[in-house]
Amino acid sequence: xxxxxxxxxxxxxxxxxxxxxxxxxxxxxxxxxxxxxxxxxxxxxxxxxxxxxxxxxxxxxxxxxxxxxxxxxxxxxxxxxxxxxxxxxxxxxxxxxxxxxxxxxxxxxxxxxxxxxxxxxxxxxxxxxxxxxxxxxxxxxxxxxxxxxxxxxxxxxxxxxxxxxxxxxxxxxxxxxxxxxxxxxxxxxxxxxxxxxxxxxxxxxxxxxxxxxxxxxxxxxxxxxxxxxxxxxxxxxxxxxxxxxxxxxxxxxxxxxxxx
Amino acid sequence: xxxxxxxxxxxxxxxxxxxxxxxxxxxxxxxxxxxxxxxxxxxxxxxxxxxxxxxxxxxxxxxxxxxxxxxxxxxxxxxxxxxxxxxxxxxxxxxxxxxxxxxxxxxxxxxxxxxxxxxxxxxxxxxxxxxxxxxxxxxxxxxxxxxxxxxxxxxxxxxxxxxxxxxxxxxxxxxxxxxxxxxxxxxxxxxxxxxxxxxxxxxxxxxxxxxxxxxxxxxxxxxxxxxxxxxxxxxxxxxxxxxxxxxxxxxxxxxxxxxxxxxxxxxxxxxxxxxxxxxxxxxxxxxxxxxxxxxxxxxxxxxxxxxxxxxxxxxxxxxxxxxxxxxxxxxxxxxxxxxxxxxxxxxxxxxxxxxxxxxxx
Numbered sequence: 001x002x003x004x005x006x007x008x009x010x011x012x013x014x015x016x017x018x019x020x021x022x023x024x025x026x027x028x029x030x031x032x033x034x035x036x037x038x039x040x041x042x043x044x045x046x047x048x049x050x051x052x053x054x055x056x057x058x059x060x061x062x063x064x065x066x067x068x069x070x071x072x073x074x075x076x077x078x079x080x081x082x083x084x085x086x087x088x089x090x091x092x093x094x095x096x097x098x099x100x101x102x103x104x105x106x107x108x109x110x111x112x113x114x115x116x117x118x119x120x121x122x123x124x125x126x127x128x129x130x131x132x133x134x135x136x137x138x139x140x141x142x143x144x145x146x147x148x149x150x151x152x153x154x155x156x157x158x159x160x161x162x163x164x165x166x167x168x169x170x171x172x173x174x175x176x177x178x179x180x181x182x183x184x185x186x187x188x189x190x191x192x193x194x195x196x197x198x199x200x201x202x203x204x205x206x207x208x209x210x211x212x213x214x215x216x217x218x219x220x221x222x223x224x225x226x227x228x229x230x231x232x233x234x235x236x237x238x239x240x241x242x243x244x245x246x247x248x249x250x251x252x253x254x255x256x257x258x259x260x
Numbered sequence: 261x262x263x264x265x266x267x268x269x270x271x272x273x274x275x276x277x278x279x280x281x282x283x284x285x286x287x288x289x290x291x292x293x294x295x296x297x298x299x300x301x302x303x304x305x306x307x308x309x310x311x312x313x314x315x316x317x318x319x320x321x322x323x324x325x326x327x328x329x330x331x332x333x334x335x336x337x338x339x340x341x342x343x344x345x346x347x348x349x350x351x352x353x354x355x356x357x358x359x360x361x362x363x364x365x366x367x368x369x370x371x372x373x374x375x376x377x378x379x380x381x382x383x384x385x386x387x388x389x390x391x392x393x394x395x396x397x398x399x400x401x402x403x404x405x406x407x408x409x410x411x412x413x414x415x416x417x418x419x420x421x422x423x424x425x426x427x428x429x430x431x432x433x434x435x436x437x438x439x440x441x442x443x444x445x446x447x448x449x450x451x452x453x454x455x456x457x458x459x460x461x462x463x464x465x466x467x468x469x470x471x472x473x474x475x476x477x478x479x480x481x482x483x484x485x486x487x488x489x490x491x492x493x494x495x496x497x498x499x500x501x502x503x504x505x506x507x508x509x510x511x512x513x514x515x516x517x518x519x520x521x522x523x524x525x526x527x528x529x530x531x532x533x534x535x536x537x538x539x540x541x542x543x544x545x546x547x548x549x550x551x552x553x554x555x556x557x558x559x560x561x562x563x564x565x566x567x568x569x570x571x572x573x574x575x576x577x578x579x580x581x582x583x584x585x586x587x588x589x590x591x592x593x594x595x596x597x598x599x600x601x602x603x604x605x606x607x608x609x610x611x612x613x614x615x616x617x618x619x620x621x
Contacts, residue, residue: 049459085324
């Protein structure tokens, strides 16, 4: 019997920082994709051993179960304040927050604006799916006009409930922000671009260049009340017109770092 | 060597000397001098200082820094402390050490910037949601504030818990001679549970949520066991002239020193008054007060409030003797003469009652 072994080359495998766990996310939710991209970037940069993540209150509240990284659980909206405390006493570590639209753009707006304008050397991953997922589908600051949610049951009425907030555009006006971009994960081309943006954002932090944020347009088929595939189209057809993809702030010093 | 120090600044320097690594705060009268002092002193020593965008942000920055095992603190006054309650509850549930200084002012609402003891309930009963108690240390002089500041950090780390330094606008603003301890070096050694990056070790997760009720009850039972340890080991108080006292004053902080003077005045008139000044408001010196309640004919609690600590006195006394209350609000600081007047009234009532007869308070 031949004992010759076939040499097999691993061409793709789970990035080590991504835990081998079943997630609780819904079918069609793009948290899974984004988690994978974040883990791959941290892995490729070789910084898993010195990275600390801060989990939000939202569907990603248990993000720490899905990463093999040191993690803290923040109060709702306060992840960037926590990250500030963690980073300031340990400037050599890589610190990121992972937040939804309620966490970052409603209750946490104050912390979000100030962490940007202070130019904190942290990276924020902003998952924008225009609705409050964890609590069952209420209106978010990023809910589009006319969108039906459990707290805008006849559709968001801008007269009564105001207009959606464009976070990337807003934060780009702060001088402390070094890299503010909006991407999407609704198709493969955009998933690839999102990964490059995340890579750039973490590099910005590691070079001590200031605050980096990647806003990622994401799906919530369950609370949008549409099938998973339709949800991907919803991003393209409805969300991108209001939230254009692009680079909103790229400091001069950051340009050489940008991953293309 | 004693030097003249403003209360707020002495507390700040005491924290620095105790090895505080990171201070996060927000301006609010009457404690702003503490923040301002830290804004110069911490960067001078290469340590962390941030004036946060709000008290809400400040306490969450403390929470973050505490997760790394660093010695960290914040300071505020009553309305700001109300804002911090959510963050304090998270810190408590996560079992990371942290210190907060509350320089109490008048409430409720915007109140005013004068001294008060109206935060007793929100500090001592734990104003954050859930079952918890923070260690509450109440100095009554600038020197004692300095001494208790260093103790705050040590206790916070010993038990992985919250410690509050309970001050007030008078103590914060007054200037008194105080001696500061020598500078302790910052301890850069991080505990095993800290978030330092999972380098060649399993990841650490610091959280306060457990959806499984049984697991959550286990956490709560562990917290309660910790609190019981603290109750056993860390009660502190001072008593004066209690050996033969017939009337006991109970007061803390600024009111402790006012009552000390009233007690001396009463004694010079022949009234046998003693004073128990709690230093830990939690854990409260209930056992000692219960003992004294067997001996004295009446207890008078004096506070700058509508009566918050007096409830803990009544709980400790459990009806053994009458408990009365005297207090002022709005920022008015009772003077020894006022307290003496109440002592006179109480004393007359007690003298007129026949022995063995219950005197209704």
